[in-house]
Amino acid sequence: MTWLPLSLALVWMLGTFGAFWLTGLAREVDNPGQLCTFVIGATALFAGGYAAQMSRRPPPVVAPTHSTDRIRRVRQLVLASSVYYVVLSLTRLAEFGATGPQSVWASIQAPATGYLNKFDVYQQGVGNTSPWMNLLFPLGVLSVALVPLLVVHWRSLPTWLRLAGLVGITLHMAFYLFIGTTKGLGDVVIMLVAGMLVARAAVRHRRRTRSRRRRALVLVAGAFALLVAYMIHSHATRATEFGTTGALVQVNPAVERVVGAPVAEGIADVIGYPTHGYLGLSYNLQLPFEWSRGLGSSPSAAIFAEQTAGVDLTDHPPYPDRTEHEKGWPARMYWATIYPWLASDLTFPGAALFMGLVGWLFAGSWRAAVSSRRVVPTLIFAQLCILIVYVPANNQLGMAPESIVGMATLLALYAMQALSNGQRQLRAAQDRHRHTWR
Secondary structure, eight states, X not given: OTTHHHHHHHHHHHHHHHHHTTSGGGGGOXXXXXXXXXXXXXXXXXXXXXXXXXXXXXXXXXXXXXXXXXXXXXXXXXHHHHHHHHHHHHHHHHHXXXXXXXXXXXXXXXXXXXXXXXXXXXXXXXXXXXXXXXXXXXXGGGGGTHHXXXXXXXXXXXXXXXXXXXXXXXXXXXXXXXXXXXHHHHHHHHHHHHXXXXXXXXXXXXXXXXXXXXXXXXXXXXXXXXXXHHHHHHHHHHHHHHOOOOTTXXXXXXXXXXXXXXXXXXXXXXXXXXXXXXXXXXXXXTSOOOOOTTOSSOHHHHHHHHHHHOOOTTSSOOHHHHHHHHHOOOTTTSOOOSHHHHXXXXXXXXXXXXXXXXXXXXXXXXXXXXXXXXXXXXXXHHHHHHHHHTTTTOOGGGSSHHHHHHHHHHHHHHHHHHXXXXXXXXXXXXXXXXXXXX
């Protein structure tokens, strides 16, 4: 289990890059050598960071049983996260025009309409400026806690708390279904898988848990299948409502004859989702570096700086925006992988080195989560799973204020715990030294 997360990450990162070269978009790449060198180099640094962390002496093994205090804290956090999800989801549903369960259901049946309504609401300046939202965003760490903790600690939670968590997740998914967007659904599936990986790896008596593992695999497979089916349906309705999306979509004629043009285009869209960003990356690699003053990696942080400090974002645009101007690749319509966003602040060599740091933290959080099921490493591991899955797309953790606040809070807590553990180990060593001299 030590290398399982790295194996899964490399299969995804290199698999999507390899699949890109099998698409027609690969013919548009003017710098294949540069693109391959960068992607493979950044991926190798990620793997190197993971391996370097794993080569360190492992922490002491902690018994799988939890103290009463830890269980109490987990339950309190699950309850707080459930309430956060309920309040946030209901607030967003109201702001985006939901009037009740019937309107939500109608939008779910017509995702293209909900998707179009989302942009109308954004143009009206609604969505992130209400007093309720401003109050909830500083509590963003609660948005990253519910799904992983519900999965990992399911057996230690009372029935009423499990139901509260499921209600919160259901409303969260209902909001994203209402606006015809799969982002929130995908995040839930990723955090679900991350939590199950931690729960499975932490089990000591594996022969007794085979049936549970089978149920977990069935649940994950079912959730993934439902997500893919909804994505196909959503993109098919968009094709019917808005027409084809252009040159990026290459519909297979045989599939089109069987299922019809809209569904065939929906399937082509879903297949192209994790691959087309590499063409955007190739365009970005051709532009010279211009520092975005620390606001290029995270669009959400940039918007916050613009609204609160009056920063003019047009003075120092990130790589994707400059590439749109120079190459015509739409920064907000198509993806360009995570790397141009990071490179806007770090340069492309710096972005590749940053992936080494991600690999280091990914391995450290995985090992700490499995050895003790501690809350903070478990949540960091789940968030890094989201970041890695979205590597072919964008810097997903920088796209929403709650995810930025949540990840920043987790990293601060992680650093504080590391310092505290280091001080305890130092005091223990000093005590042993004094006892030896006595």
